Amino acid sequence: MKNQSVSNNIDWITVIIYVVLVIFGWMTIYSADITPNSQYYFDFNQNYGKQLIFIGLNVFLITIILSIDAKFYEKFSSVLFGFSLLLLFGLFFFGKTIAGQRCWYGIGSFTLQPSEFAKATTALALAKYLSDSQINLKNINHQLIALLIIMLPIFLILPQPDPGSALIFVMLILVLNREGLPSWYLLTGFAAVVLFILSLILKLQFVILIAAIAIAIHYFKSRKVNRNIILSTIVMILATGFVFSVDYVFENVFKQHHRDRFNILLGKQVDMDGVGYNTNQSEIAIGSGGWFGKGYLEGTQTKGNFVPEQHTDYIFTTIGEEWGFLGSLVLIGLFAGLILRVIYLAERQKTKFSRVYGYGVASILFTHFFVNISMVVGIFPTIGVPLPFLSYGGSSLWGFTILLFIFVKMDANKVNEW
Structure with missing residues (x-):
């Protein structure tokens, strides 16, 4: 069994859903970004052209992840976690500020957001700690150490300020709950x-x-x-x-813009042209799609650039307008299927490390998916959380790919753990 190739053991259902989401994401970025003056698919000055580069490099990234021995991720989880914390800390000195947030390293015309990669390394570190047979989450000291692993990146991310990314790490407490943390937390x-x-x-x-x-x-x-x-x-x-x-x-x-977002969400304040503009326009765009949508590349709200950041955090608005309620439902079904598949695979792992990491993957994907769509339809404050595999950005795409395919590799390796 040890001689079987990785491709024979990979869970192709997970991979296929991933590929469909990435392709659909590029199609949506293309639709949100294309103009009459755009030079078809390979205009690398446009976001959809840059995303093609990110996707191409993604194939190389997946190949590397799957070629590394699965035990490497467990053995060096602490090192990877420490390195990601160092990158987050370095932002205070070498980070590039965009829209008031110091979340990126500038590399030529591209930027790199280390918090996207810290999600995978934090899940690995948490899995490594909880996989120790001596750890019992009924013990208060063990609880504190597990919570500290989650909180360390949060302490570095909140001052950037990036509350959206910080929230994702907080939800790793769901993993602790699965592993025995008292429900009262x-x-x-x-x-x-x-x-x-x-x-x-x-x-x-x-x-x-x-x-x-x-x-x-x-x-x-x-x-x-x-x-x-x-x-x-x-x-x-x-x-x-x-x-x-x-x-x-x-x-x-809370800062003033945070207070405004909560007040608008709770109906205590109306601001269609200011803080509430994005949400209001996204609701109009999604609502205009009706049951079946206006058709691919036919979204009038999308083409009119009414919704800012429509290729990143608000990409779901393009989907809702062009594909309608049924198309949006299919997308939600794909995400639900992927998350449930990861949970199913996590439960059948032969090692506790792989199981805990699998639940970390599911928690992160679910939180991103739920918060992003809730934010876009106006039932959650706007906090800047991308939609996995669909939103534009190399850091986002690569971070989610690393997160998912490390687990795919672990699952493919379970036949060697008998």
Whole structure:
């Protein structure tokens, strides 16, 4: 079995979905970028021409990933993680500032965003740590170390500032939950988000009343042996303190454009021409596509350049306008199929390292997919998160390709782990 070639063991379902997404992504970038003066497909001064270069180099990148022994990624996971942290740290001194964010290294006319590659190395480092047989996520010390691995890149990314990328790393907590982290971590995070939003739209006394009712219901629905009136009281006090802190944090910690985006999202502010312009135009473009779309290269909103960044973070608007609801549904189905396939493959891995990394891949892809589309349709604040494999950019495409194909290699190698 060890003599079987990698191509015989590769999960071709995953690869085929990946190829379809990349091709569809280039077609959409072409549609969003082409003008009457464009020189067909190979105009390398245009974004669609540059994306062809990125895709071509991607083939070379995949070949390298699949040719390396799968055990290399486990053995050198800490080194790769440390190198990615060094690249993130270096941005403070050598980074290139674009649109107020210091997230890139300038290389000639191209830029490189290290946070895109740090996602794969962080997932590798987390998998390496959790694969140790001595690690038990019921242990508070082990929990703290695992959370620290996730938080290190976040500490370096937030000051850039790049809250979108930071959010992706936060969602790696889903991996920890799969590996035994107590569920109250996730429940606490979810409750904090709900209380934060409610505190922005309701009077504080109503929010506190809602929290008290929820805690009381949980207390009385718990088995008698698990009821703890002191713990419930402490939770209520903490929840009350959190609710009273929301207004201060919102007004003094959040920047003005962040406050504006939340206010627009929650319907407290209307700004069709300012901060809310992108979202408003994207909703118009997607809505104009109807059930079946206007046809490829026929999007009037797309051709009119009404939606900024339509080839990057807002690429889904072009899909919605040109392919309609049914086309968008097919794309969502492809992403759902890829994520579920990765989870399925992760569960059948022979080593804990490969399984944990597989869940890291699924968590990152899901978060990007969910946040990007939610942002475009106006149910999530605009935070600059690309759509995997579709949005324009070499760093984005290569980062997601590295993330996915390291796992493809691990899965192909599992026959050698018997």
